[in-house]
Amino acid sequence: MNAEFFSAIADIEKEKGIPQSYMIEKIEQALLAALKKNYPASAEFARVVLDPVGKTVDMFIEKTVVETVENQNIQCSIEQAREISPDAVAGDVVNAPVDTGRFGRIAAQAAKQVIIQGIREAERNLVYDEFTSKEHEILTGVVTRVDPRTGGISIQIGSNSEHTEAMLSSGERIPSEVLRDGDRIKVYVIEVRKSTRGPQILISRTHPGLVKRLFELEVPEIFEGIVEIRSIAREAGKRTKIAVFSNDPEVEPIGACVGPKGNRVNSIVGELGGEKIDIVRYSDDPTEYIASALAPSEVVSVTMLEDGKSCRVIVPDGQLSLAIGKEGQNVRLAARLTGFKIDIKPESQS
Numbered sequence: 001m002n003a004e005f006f007s008a009i010a011d012i013e014k015e016k017g018i019p020q021s022y023m024i025e026k027i028e029q030a031l032l033a034a035l036k037k038n039y040p041a042s043a044e045f046a047r048v049v050l051d052p053v054g055k056t057v058d059m060f061i062e063k064t065v066v067e068t069v070e071n072q073n074i075q076c077s078i079e080q081a082r083e084i085s086p087d088a089v090a091g092d093v094v095n096a097p098v099d100t101g102r103f104g105r106i107a108a109q110a111a112k113q114v115i116i117q118g119i120r121e122a123e124r125n126l127v128y129d130e131f132t133s134k135e136h137e138i139l140t141g142v143v144t145r146v147d148p149r150t151g152g153i154s155i156q157i158g159s160n161s162e163h164t165e166a167m168l169s170s171g172e173r174i175p176s177e178v179l180r181d182g183d184r185i186k187v188y189v190i191e192v193r194k195s196t197r198g199p200q201i202l203i204s205r206t207h208p209g210l211v212k213r214l215f216e217l218e219v220p221e222i223f224e225g226i227v228e229i230r231s232i233a234r235e236a237g238k239r240t241k242i243a244v245f246s247n248d249p250e251v252e253p254i255g256a257c258v259g260p261k262g263n264r265v266n267s268i269v270g271e272l273g274g275e276k277i278d279i280v281r282y283s284d285d286p287t288e289y290i291a292s293a294l295a296p297s298e299v300v301s302v303t304m305l306e307d308g309k310s311c312r313v314i315v316p317d318g319q320l321s322l323a324i325g326k327e328g329q330n331v332r333l334a335a336r337l338t339g340f341k342i343d344i345k346p347e348s349q350s
Contacts, residue, residue: 003055005055005057006052006055009023009024009027009052012119016119016122016123016126017126018119018122018123018126019122020052022118022122023118023119023122024050024052026114026115026118026119026122027050027115027118028048028049028050029114029118030112030113030114030115030118031048031057031059032046032047032048033114035048035059035098039061039073039098041073041074042061042073042074044074045061045062045063045074046059046060046061046098047059047060047061047062047095058095058097059097059098060095060096060097060098061073061074061095061096061098062074062093062094062095062096063075063076063081063093063094063095063096064076064091064092064093065077065078065081065088065089065090065091065092065093065094066078066090067090076094076096078090080096081094084096084097124198124199127164127198127199128192128194128198128199130159131159131164131189131192131199131201132192133159134159134189134192135189135190135191135192136188136189136190136209136213137188137189137213138186138187138188138189138210138213138214138217139157139158139159139186139187139189139203140157140158140184140185140186140187141155141156141157141158141166141184141185141186141187141203142155142156142182142183142184143155143179143180143181143182143183143184143185144156144165144181145181146179146180146181150169150170151169151170151173152167152168152169152170153167153168153173153179154166154167154168155167155168155185155187155203157187157201157203164198164199164201166187166201166202166203167203168187168203168204168205171206172203172204172205172206172207173205173206174205174206174236174237174272174273174275175236175237176237176273176274177205177237177273185205186210186214186271187203187204187205187210188203188204188205188207188209188210188213189201189202189203190202190203190204190207190209205236206234206236206237208232208233208234208240210272211232211234211240211242211268211272211277212229212232212242214268214271214272215229215242215257215268218259218264218265218267218268219256219257219259219264221246221251221253221256222244222256222257225247226246226247226248226251226256227244227245227246227247227251227253227256227257228244228245228246228247228282229242229243229244230243230244230245230282231243231282231337231338231339232337233333233334233336233337234333235329235332235333236272236275237272237273237275238275238276238329239275239276239277239278239329239330239333240272240275240276240277240278240333241277241278241280241293241333241334241336241337242257242277242278242279242280242337243280243281243282243289243292243293243337243338244256244257244279244280244281244282245281245282253281253282254279254280254281257279258279265277265279278295278296278333280292280293280295280337286302286304286311286338286340287302287303287304287311288302289338290302290311290313290334290338290340290342291313293333293334293337293338294313294315294323294330294331294334294342294344296322297315297319297322297323297330298315298316298319299313299314299315299323300314300315300316300347301313301314302314309339309340309341310340310341310342310343311340311341311342311343312343312345313342313343313344313345314344314345314346314347315344315345315346315347316346316347317346317347317348320344320346323344324344331344
């Protein structure tokens with residue numbers, strides 16, 4: 001019986017990845033709780049020891065050896081003690097074995113529930129530990145359910161051998177994107193939290209980090225650190241501006257990101273459902289950086305204002321609407337990308 005018991009614990013470790021030491025600790029706690037429930041008067045002295053090496057399960061109550069027994073729950077006579085330990089004398093403490101056959105059904109059920117809960121808790125911890133290491137990374141998931149009422153999407157995501165469900169809320173979806181059951185999509189892991197129902201994984205398709213990680217996957221120069229992404233400003237589903245810088249003068253950062261015939265950036269645009277991406281060159285000179293950030297518009301001049309946080313930009317008359325963008329999107333993204341407030345004027349009014 002005991003051999004089968006420890007063999008089952010070993011099988012749980014193989015199948016679920018739960019360490020035997022963890023399971024043994026939980027089972028000891030469960031059996032001890034049941035033992036105390038069945039022997040309430042001896043609860044303080046109840047002990048349970050599981051030995052996986054010797055494959056033994058010992059349940060006993062520590063009793064003090066006395067000449068005259070006054071409390072049989074925590075004391076035993078010298079004669080009774082010597083049946084357990086032949087050399088026992090008055091004052092010794094012996095481990096009086098417990099007849100497990102006397103365990104009540106309720107106590108046994110309580111032990112079972114603690115063991116089951118221990119397995120569930122261990123599984124949750126394994127999932128939590130695995131996905132915590134994936135924070136701020138990209139994972140591929142499969143759409144399992146689309147809620148037509150809230151717009152939320154249930155996604156089955158996996159990392160190595162662990163899988164779990166995550167909810168992509170309507171606020172973290174690309175607005176123009178249509179997703180259906182069975183679709184495979186990439187999501188950005190914002191954060192992993194512990195909750196009473198298990199790990200809660202916060203994922204997003206609108207986070208700028210998704211764009212950054214996609215470029216790292218598609219552009220070897222970024223992955224290797226030759227080209228750096230210095231800043232990203234994004235309005236998901238519409239447009240993203242990304243500022244890049246090369247640590248190698250022989251590597252052109254924008255060309256590396258665009259790729260031969262545009263295949264690198266086009267792959268990312270396709271993953272983001274057609275979202276436009278402007279790749280601009282980062283510069284430590286704010287005037288150059290701001291002029292680049294307003295692409296595709298041409299810029300005549302950039303004047304930094306006294307507050308150090310604002311600038312006035314002059315553009316050709318015919319480029320004013322392009323510089324501002326539809327509903328102010330281009331200048332808004334440029335301002336977020338560079339961190340400067342931008343005031344645009346046409347050349348004729350300069």
